[in-house]
Amino acid sequence: MPKKPNRPKSLKIGPEVSRRGFLRGLGAAAGAAAVGAPLLGARQDSGVKGPGPVKVALQINGARREVEIEPRVTLLNALRNHLDLTGTKKICDRGSCGGCTVLVDGAAVNSCLMLAIDAEGRKLETIEGLATDGKLHPLQEEFCAHDALQCGFCTPGMVMACKALLDRKKEPTLDEIREGISGNICRCGTYNKIFDAVRAAAPRLK
Amino acid sequence: MSRKVKTKVGFAGKVEEIEVTVADNDPDPWGADAKLSVVGTRVPRVDGPLKVTGKAKYTYDVSPKGMLYGAILRSPHGAARVKSIDFSEAEKLPGVCAVVRAEYEGRPVERIVFHGHEVAGVAAETEEIAQEALELIKVEYEVKPCVTTVEAAMKEDAPRVYENRPNVQPGRARGGTDADGAIDKAPLKVEATYTTEVQTHSSLETHGCVVQLDGDGLTAWVSTQATFGCRQEFAGVSRKDQGKVRVIAEHVGGGFGSKFQIGPEGHLAVRLAQKSERPVKVMLDRKGEHLHGGNRPSSIQAFKGGVTKDGKILGIKVDTSGTGGYTGGAGAAQPGFYAVGVFEKSETNVFTNAGEARAFRAPGHPQGFFGMESFLDELAEKAGMDPLEFRKKNCRGKVHLAEFDLAAEKFNWKERRRAKSGSDAGPKKRGAGMASSVWYTAGSPGCRVDVVVSPDGTVEAHNGAQDIGTGTRTVLAVLVAEELGLKPDQIIVKLGDTNFPPGPGSGGSTTAASLGPAARTAGLKAKKELLERAARDLKAKPEDLDLKDGVVVKAGSPTSMTFRKLCEKLGTETLHVSGDREKNYAGFSNQVAGVQMAEVEVDVETGQVRCLRVVAVQDAGRVVDRLTFESQISGGVIQGVSYALFEERRLDPNLGVMVNPDFLNYKVAGSKDCPEIIAIAFDVANAINNVGMMGLGEPPTIPTAGAIANAVANAIGARVRSLPITPDKVLAALEAKKP
Numbered sequence: 001m002p003k004k005p006n007r008p009k010s011l012k013i014g015p016e017v018s019r020r021g022f023l024r025g026l027g028a029a030a031g032a033a034a035v036g037a038p039l040l041g042a043r044q045d046s047g048v049k050g051p052g053p054v055k056v057a058l059q060i061n062g063a064r065r066e067v068e069i070e071p072r073v074t075l076l077n078a079l080r081n082h083l084d085l086t087g088t089k090k091i092c093d094r095g096s097c098g099g100c101t102v103l104v105d106g107a108a109v110n111s112c113l114m115l116a117i118d119a120e121g122r123k124l125e126t127i128e129g130l131a132t133d134g135k136l137h138p139l140q141e142e143f144c145a146h147d148a149l150q151c152g153f154c155t156p157g158m159v160m161a162c163k164a165l166l167d168r169k170k171e172p173t174l175d176e177i178r179e180g181i182s183g184n185i186c187r188c189g190t191y192n193k194i195f196d197a198v199r200a201a202a203p204r205l206k
Numbered sequence: 207m208s209r210k211v212k213t214k215v216g217f218a219g220k221v222e223e224i225e226v227t228v229a230d231n232d233p234d235p236w237g238a239d240a241k242l243s244v245v246g247t248r249v250p251r252v253d254g255p256l257k258v259t260g261k262a263k264y265t266y267d268v269s270p271k272g273m274l275y276g277a278i279l280r281s282p283h284g285a286a287r288v289k290s291i292d293f294s295e296a297e298k299l300p301g302v303c304a305v306v307r308a309e310y311e312g313r314p315v316e317r318i319v320f321h322g323h324e325v326a327g328v329a330a331e332t333e334e335i336a337q338e339a340l341e342l343i344k345v346e347y348e349v350k351p352c353v354t355t356v357e358a359a360m361k362e363d364a365p366r367v368y369e370n371r372p373n374v375q376p377g378r379a380r381g382g383t384d385a386d387g388a389i390d391k392a393p394l395k396v397e398a399t400y401t402t403e404v405q406t407h408s409s410l411e412t413h414g415c416v417v418q419l420d421g422d423g424l425t426a427w428v429s430t431q432a433t434f435g436c437r438q439e440f441a442g443v444s445r446k447d448q449g450k451v452r453v454i455a456e457h458v459g460g461g462f463g464s465k466f467q468i469g470p471e472g473h474l475a476v477r478l479a480q481k482s483e484r485p486v487k488v489m490l491d492r493k494g495e496h497l498h499g500g501n502r503p504s505s506i507q508a509f510k511g512g513v514t515k516d517g518k519i520l521g522i523k524v525d526t527s528g529t530g531g532y533t534g535g536a537g538a539a540q541p542g543f544y545a546v547g548v549f550e551k552s553e554t555n556v557f558t559n560a561g562e563a564r565a566f567r568a569p570g571h572p573q574g575f576f577g578m579e580s581f582l583d584e585l586a587e588k589a590g591m592d593p594l595e596f597r598k599k600n601c602r603g604k605v606h607l608a609e610f611d612l613a614a615e616k617f618n619w620k621e622r623r624r625a626k627s628g629s630d631a632g633p634k635k636r637g638a639g640m641a642s643s644v645w646y647t648a649g650s651p652g653c654r655v656d657v658v659v660s661p662d663g664t665v666e667a668h669n670g671a672q673d674i675g676t677g678t679r680t681v682l683a684v685l686v687a688e689e690l691g692l693k694p695d696q697i698i699v700k701l702g703d704t705n706f707p708p709g710p711g712s713g714g715s716t717t718a719a720s721l722g723p724a725a726r727t728a729g730l731k732a733k734k735e736l737l738e739r740a741a742r743d744l745k746a747k748p749e750d751l752d753l754k755d756g757v758v759v760k761a762g763s764p765t766s767m768t769f770r771k772l773c774e775k776l777g778t779e780t781l782h783v784s785g786d787r788e789k790n791y792a793g794f795s796n797q798v799a800g801v802q803m804a805e806v807e808v809d810v811e812t813g814q815v816r817c818l819r820v821v822a823v824q825d826a827g828r829v830v831d832r833l834t835f836e837s838q839i840s841g842g843v844i845q846g847v848s849y850a851l852f853e854e855r856r857l858d859p860n861l862g863v864m865v866n867p868d869f870l871n872y873k874v875a876g877s878k879d880c881p882e883i884i885a886i887a888f889d890v891a892n893a894i895n896n897v898g899m900m901g902l903g904e905p906p907t908i909p910t911a912g913a914i915a916n917a918v919a920n921a922i923g924a925r926v927r928s929l930p931i932t933p934d935k936v937l938a939a940l941e942a943k944k945p
Binding site: 092127178 | 412843
């Protein structure tokens with residue numbers, strides 16, 4: 001059985017800055033840096049949580065999910081390691097590849113740069129929520145039809161970034177598509193096919 | 207036993223009949239005139255829906271019950287000795303279940319030879335605790351001098367990577383021995399040296415595995431290109447029989463040559479699982495992936511060549527050196543398929559304190575062809591010839607010759623190639639360049655595909671090898687569907703599990719071409735078995751029946767018997783047939799040819815290079831799926847653009863530390879860097895196996911860097927002889943040509 005770790009207090013970094021607070025600051029800053037993400041208004045707590053596991057309630061794909069995790073756990077790790085939502089991929093874990101892209105209140109965010117506790121009260125969408133009633137979303141269909149994927153490891157992040165793009169731009173130009181997924185890396189080199197897939201999906205989503 | 211079969215081979219109207227010797231178990235090869243319904247069409251990837259919904263389970267996504275998260279402590283120094291190591295604080299951290307020293311051949315790693323060298327491993331209840339535990343391990347290092355560049359490592363007094371071996375390892379000499387004589391006699395001579403940097407594989411799913419000990423057995427989920435090779439290694443490490451070890455790789459997040467072995471992470475996972483008595487997942491982080499996930503060695507290629515005034519090459523001599531880090535493997539492939547008169551070359555591998563080289567998509571070729579194709583352009587210039595005409599004059603390949611013309615037409619070479627470099631108005635200058643490739647594989651025997659048909663009409667195809675994203679699963683579905691008269695998405699292809707029949711490691715572009723013919727054979731066998739069961743009901747001989755569009759066809763006309771009804775005749779039986787992969791025949795050619803042309807735009811004020819357009823003409827024998835074919839070409843080209851313009855592992859020369867082990871500072875091509883890509887299949891009927899298919903994964907990335915380098919030279923009238931072609935090098939080349 002998993003042992004419940006009892007977090008030692010020595011984890012605090014200096015007198016004022018706790019590890020959690022430090023990481024939270026990072027999460028908010030990175031969120032703000034993501035395309036169009038209005039994250040500066042992240043919720044402000046007065047009470048200090050942790051460092052041991054705390055209850056976190058998340059709104060994921062329209063359902064409420066509760067999870068008990070340490071406050072330092074990123075949204076990405078919470079999804080993958082605690083909620084069995086492994087569609088969101090971990091690739092660089094440093095906000096530079098877009099593989100872990102999820103939508104937070106409709107904006108594309110690198111979930112490796114956001115703490116799960118900061119996602120409380122926000123509307124989260126992951127790749128698992130895109131297909132409804134077993135029917136693929138038009139973007140997913142066009143990705144398949146145009147073969148906009150190879151190994152598939154960047155694909156969930158790409159699809160979510162493309163969805164965020166099409167949510168805010170109904171008819172993106174080629175340059176706007178390039179810009180829209182410029183935070184996502186594909187090592188197999190599927191980009192051109194993704195451009196085609198997005199252009200084919202756009203009119204279907206109007 | 208075998209038989210002689212006449213079949214038609216060739217390309218583009220130049221078709222001839224040849225006789226091949228075919229094994230009795232093998233169907234007749236499909237010739238140039240074969241009438242096929244699914245093969246050669248555009249078929250969407252059969253695992254697309256799984257991948258776009260996030261349902262595809264990769265190794266990284268597997269978490270058996272009770273699993274612990276592993277993490278690896280790596281050396282922060284380029285060269286050092288581990289004096290002491292203290293796990294006590296780490297072991298005390300709640301949630302930590304096992305801490306072990308990294309071992310090499312059964313002994314703890316003491317001598318550190320590169321930044322990132324594994325020192326210890328941890329397994330803990332969560333990823334966060336495992337990471338924290340790493341910080342609590344106290345290691346005392348005796349730091350030693352290190353060496354990071356080929357030039358420095360070749361010096362007499364350079365620090366040695368290995369105490370008992372010199373850094374310089376003279377490698378192979380090839381070709382003739384009197385190239386100097388031939389070059390001396392030539393009226394026109396050129397000398398030039400080209401260099402390339404170390405490129406890391408950077409697969410998006412990092413290396414790693416999940417190891418679970420079950421009684422006397424072991425199950426490992428591995429992000430690998432070689433399930434069966436990993437099974438053998440895990441059996442050795444855990445001292446178990448191979449029959450008790452199962453390796454699973456249902457989906458693999460990229461494999462470009464670095465994922466053949468279980469690696470130090472596999473060894474650590476086994477020992478952590480043994481010590482904690484729990485399943486353990488060890489996946490490299492991105493930094494670990496850059497440091498010890500393989501790389502393409504660097505190269506320094508010193509060329510010398512002689513040519514006649516009308517452009518015939520008389521001789522080429524090339525001396526290459528490079529570093530594969532702490533391992534060998536540096537080498538550069540020249541001269542391709544060109545007729546170069548007398549050819550002579552030497553290869554030298556130089557040890558440095560850096561992570562190991564591993565096979566990387568066409569090992570030796572992108573670097574060798576960058577050097578060779580750049581040099582061809584310089585020879586052409588000396589002879590005053592157009593690069594296209596010069597290549598055709600010195601070309602040995604008949605497929606290449608046809609491809610040169612096709613590429614020139616589709617690319618509009620005459621228009622896009624600048625007669626006078628730098629003639630465009632304004633600071634942005636355009637230019638065009640070309641290069642070519644050759645590759646050598648048509649798959650191999652030693653594997654088997656099983657087809658299983660259930661009474662409800664479900665068809666499965668099984669093989670234990672992996673699909674690393676190339677589309678193997680889809681290719682097998684197409685081939686089985688062709689024989690059974692079904693659609694590819696009606697075939698469930700199960701791969702990546704050593705409980706299935708043996709399959710190859712995915713190296714040398716061999717997987718699809720090894721398994722494809724076996725899949726066809728199995729599909730055909732299943733068809734024969736099924737039609738025998740239909741014959742009595744339909745009052746026909748089995749040989750008069752066929753399967754097409756989901757129904758049984760009698761003497762060319764569809765009957766009312768659907769495939770499903772036919773399968774019901776199996777009763778309670780499940781039909782299980784096997785297709786063996788027979789040896790290749792002496793077909794049309796055992797090589798595939800490729801030609802690429804690139805257009806670039808160079809800003810002479812900033813030095814920035816953009817690749818605008820690439821036309822890629824590629825032969826892969828018979829193209830089974832044109833959609834995934836295009837994806838392979840497109841992906842190869844984009845990786846080539848990335849290699850040509852961006853990628854470079856940078857080491858601090860004093861500390862031996864990699865300064866860009868991430869995706870922020872190690873640049874790989876992104877969405878804004880992609881040229882327009884026109885991928886053209888050059889269909890060649892090649893009866894080298896029963897399908898006629900050849901390897902495709904590697905060749906399309908070979909020519910791109912050379913074509914881009916030549917295009918840059920055409921655009922600005924100055925040559926950058928060093929990859930990646932970064933703005934500083936472009937500006938320096940422009941500065942150097944100023945009078």
